[in-house]
Amino acid sequence: MKENIEACRKALSCYDLDDNARTVQQKSRDFYWYSPVLKELLDAVCGDFVVAPRNEAEIVDILATCHRHDVPVTVRGAGTGNYGQAMPLAGGAVLHMKHMKNVIAVADDHLIAEPGAVLARVEEAAREKGREIRLFPSTVATATIGGFIAGGSSGIGAVRWGGLRNPANIRRLRLVTMEAEPRILELTGDDIAKAAHAYGVNGVITEVEIPIDPAGDWVDVLIGAEDFNAANRLAFLLGDHPQIALRMLSTFQAPIPERYFGRYQHFTRPGDAAIALIVARDCLPALEEIVAGSGNAAIRFPVDGHAKGQRLPPIHEIAWNHTTLRALKVDDEITYLQMLLPQDDLEGSLRRIEETFGEDLLMHFEFTRFAGRLSAVAMPLVRYQSTEHIELIVETLENGLGLTVFNPHRVTLEEGGMKRTDEAQLQFKRENDPKGLLNPGKMIAFTDPDWRWEKDRIFLFNSEKK
């Protein structure tokens, strides 16, 4: 071990510190392997030790100690992030939030939790008081609330509440800075975007406050449609229908359902495109009527009770990024992309994509809201051949077909989701982590201030504040 790492490790030995090579390697990994490109690139990445704080005071001392010894710190929730987000590219300490897992308070309209609280437990705590959370990723069963806010972007609930960084979806973040004497900051309002989806590069989140709402009685429904365009037309109708309250709305091109839906395959028909929904129980009669009236779709997975004995996973585990996981279980040559197609020309864009890529690119949409407008975000499954081939597909989609790709085969904030430098986050990092020790290598602009994404491109998050 290098001298500074060894000195730091010794200074932190009073805490829950683990330097067993196997544990350190295990806790230095996330779902980076989802991307064959990142798998090759990041396979050797490993921290030097794992330290698990029990409270905020310990975090303050751990960060001050690491700062003194110039040791990088990468925060880890559950390690379900996809882009090597929680991987310590420069080694050093992995700050594992496993002990800080309490839901601190559930009030009428908000909930306060420690960052390591698993989202399923957070939802359960809300439900114990007749409330529910607004958004969760399809990894809700294992992912932490801190990791979701720092690394995630959207998920179940987005069809109603939009993406995670919408001002309505996070109320307050408390975080510790990486300085000689770490400060404790409380972020509210627009300032939240300085730490939300920042991969933990500008402070360690120690407390989260989110809004909660009266709990719904939700049921899972799977609809088969004659083709993907019919599925999307029906999805848009349902998503904005005044009689239908939804928590999730997803569509899938054939043959995704019959090939990859696991135990839900039982409910699909060959050639079916599909719509997966989480819908309010009292909207079911209206749903049945609308689907029957559409003429080219039918409910395949009858709601509740009818599937007794099937031991089905919750339907969100075929949607969002679980679609890729399902496909990978069947075919390890599958990977994925994230895209935004022009909403006023979805069918034209889909036709051009199909003509260009055929079955090498199969479409899957997740429905969300941008500024209140129901919109489809594309998460297509792609057949992987090589890194060069993936780059060529992205190049063809962007420059040949004029579409927007948020490349999940990238480790940095700018090249993946943001497609730009977030000036507010960059400035915040300079103030909170002047030595650049938090999750190094994830924010290009910090090390290369002249880095620029091409002008006039669409970006996902609109939080720029000078």
Ligand SMILES: Cc1cc2nc3c(=O)[nH]c(=O)nc-3n(C[C@H](O)[C@H](O)[C@H](O)COP(=O)(O)OP(=O)(O)OC[C@H]3O[C@@H](n4cnc5c(N)ncnc54)[C@H](O)[C@@H]3O)c2cc1C
């Ligand atoms: C099958 C599958 C499905 C998925 N579905 C979705 C989805 O629907 N929506 C979605 O948004 N994502 C999705 N993801 C990505 C990921 O699961 C979620 O974003 C999840 O919420 C991350 O939580 P985590 O606890 O695993 O975070 P980690 O992977 O541990 O960390 C994620 C990032 O947050 C940082 N971080 C963690 N805790 C803190 C903290 N306390 N303070 C500061 N920084 C911190 C880490 O350094 C890292 O950069 C999916 C991933 C997989 C593998």
